[in-house]
Amino acid sequence: xxxxxxxxLVKNYGGANALDHLSVFIKENTITGxxxxxxxGKTTLLKIIAGFWKATSGEVKVFNRQPFxxxxxxxxxxxxxxxxxxxxxxxxKELLDEAKTFYPNWDxxxxxxxxxxxxxxxxxxxxSLSKGKKSTYNMIIGLASKCALTIFDEPTTGMDAAVRKDFxxxxxxxYIQSPRTIIISSHHLDEVEDLLEDVLLIHDGKTLLHLSIExxxxxxxxxxxxxxxxxxxxxxxxxxxxxxxxxxxxxxIVRNNFPHESVKRLGITVSSVKPxxxxxxxxxxxxxxxxxxFSKRESV
Amino acid sequence: xxxxxxxxxxxxxxxxxxxxxxxxxxxxxxxxxxxxxILISMLGASSSGFSNGFFFIxxxxxxxxxxxxxxxxxxxxxxxxxxxxxYREDDFTFISNRLSYNLSNILFLITAxxxxxxxxxxxxxxxxxxxxxxxxxETFLTVNQEVNMADYLIGVLAxxxxxxLAGAAGYVVGMLFQLNKLLIFILPVFVFGLDxxxxxxxxxLQRIFEFYxxxxxxxxxxxxxIMTILLGFGLAxxxxxxxxxxx
Numbered sequence: 001x002x003x004x005x006x007x008x009l010v011k012n013y014g015g016a017n018a019l020d021h022l023s024v025f026i027k028e029n030t031i032t033g034x035x036x037x038x039x040x041g042k043t044t045l046l047k048i049i050a051g052f053w054k055a056t057s058g059e060v061k062v063f064n065r066q067p068f069x070x071x072x073x074x075x076x077x078x079x080x081x082x083x084x085x086x087x088x089x090x091x092x093k094e095l096l097d098e099a100k101t102f103y104p105n106w107d108x109x110x111x112x113x114x115x116x117x118x119x120x121x122x123x124x125x126x127x128s129l130s131k132g133k134k135s136t137y138n139m140i141i142g143l144a145s146k147c148a149l150t151i152f153d154e155p156t157t158g159m160d161a162a163v164r165k166d167f168x169x170x171x172x173x174x175y176i177q178s179p180r181t182i183i184i185s186s187h188h189l190d191e192v193e194d195l196l197e198d199v200l201l202i203h204d205g206k207t208l209l210h211l212s213i214e215x216x217x218x219x220x221x222x223x224x225x226x227x228x229x230x231x232x233x234x235x236x237x238x239x240x241x242x243x244x245x246x247x248x249x250x251x252x253i254v255r256n257n258f259p260h261e262s263v264k265r266l267g268i269t270v271s272s273v274k275p276x277x278x279x280x281x282x283x284x285x286x287x288x289x290x291x292x293x294f295s296k297r298e299s300v
Numbered sequence: 301x302x303x304x305x306x307x308x309x310x311x312x313x314x315x316x317x318x319x320x321x322x323x324x325x326x327x328x329x330x331x332x333x334x335x336x337x338i339l340i341s342m343l344g345a346s347s348s349g350f351s352n353g354f355f356f357i358x359x360x361x362x363x364x365x366x367x368x369x370x371x372x373x374x375x376x377x378x379x380x381x382x383x384x385x386x387y388r389e390d391d392f393t394f395i396s397n398r399l400s401y402n403l404s405n406i407l408f409l410i411t412a413x414x415x416x417x418x419x420x421x422x423x424x425x426x427x428x429x430x431x432x433x434x435x436x437x438e439t440f441l442t443v444n445q446e447v448n449m450a451d452y453l454i455g456v457l458a459x460x461x462x463x464x465l466a467g468a469a470g471y472v473v474g475m476l477f478q479l480n481k482l483l484i485f486i487l488p489v490f491v492f493g494l495d496x497x498x499x500x501x502x503x504x505l506q507r508i509f510e511f512y513x514x515x516x517x518x519x520x521x522x523x524x525x526i527m528t529i530l531l532g533f534g535l536a537x538x539x540x541x542x543x544x545x546x547x
Binding site: 047050051052053054063069070071072074075076079083084085086087089090094098099101102103104105148 | 302303304305306307308311314317318321322323324325386389390392393394395396397398399400541542544545546547
């Protein structure tokens, strides 16, 4: 069953299309990583799914319902980011009690256990927490609410490395205990890679790829060798990214849809591409790399 | 995981209870403003003196009108504050849609206004007692013969309604501001502009005030104010039903 169905979703935001005819289906009980560059439309997509924003056109269904203004969708989903607002009149401990009254599946033991583990002072207000602590606290709310759809938008903002590791571990353990549909948006695919089942890569408001993590690992390979040889071989290949090219040697990222043996025999090396690197290659602008900006300046 | 079922009234009540805890500042502001109103009221609302050559009589009357007026201003401004972004975001952190958000706000405002109006109404007694002890008066007259319980109830109800009227007005104005920030400048111009539009020798603004506050028949006053309050709250809920949150 699909928990989320988006068809031809368009969202006009500030005069530009933040989402540009995006379509995506997300299955029940999966952990999906939403990956994309800054401004790719990750947050926009998630806020439309959560029912906070309204799509300009297109169709969005969450649990088979339009999420905007839908109380059932709101009750069964939670959106966690670093901008979550809590009243300053209550302490973070009291806020957990409030959340408990709202969410039907709330796991209070888990919430209190995590609050304890991350060494929160229960009498603090949410406003007085540091940036990383706020993110950690929001994550606790997100996990303990046990909503059928749990959305984490850049959840690790401000967290230190140790807390980040704990967070991913807590998320995985909790997911195994009570499977549900989880979406995590992040720029750092390598950090969440081990956690994810599916990867949804979006770019310029469109779906670029939606694959399982295994498929993504096999999606492309890097071929490198003498330039003359490799270039000749590229003719009928789907080139994703040209990494280094000079007169001597070069390495190119291509779709992995050919037998490797024949290539290796020519003296070209074929190596795998890390999913996180692949996502960078796939979403890189055709303006060359950051190095070009500097090399142009030097030549002037 | 099966979907949890919720109903609107259940969520509205939860949000309302959450608001009663988190908007505690609203009641603190009420206390401050009413204490201030009571102190000003002790100066006397009107005073007149006359003399026949032997005696000089100075009559000062004391009322709670200033406290009630202050409470109206409090209701108006607090209703605006409730509509602001930071208060709105609090709701949409947990379960909410725009209807439950508006309904719980309205319930909260009604509660706050009823409390504010009753305390404002009762402040008259406090003013009398304070004046009696603090001021050096020779004769202290109160009207207590012809005022019966029903009159008091009418007084309380009328106070509640006018405070609520101010609250509803603030809620509509606040929501309009949320829809378009330009209205923060346009709306005051429009309201004060009404003061210049005259069909007879009274301005339109004056006539709007008279429509509510000079009504002689109590039941008509009740109908007028309740209709206006319902209309205001309904309008605000309707206007914000498409509003995007957590921007």
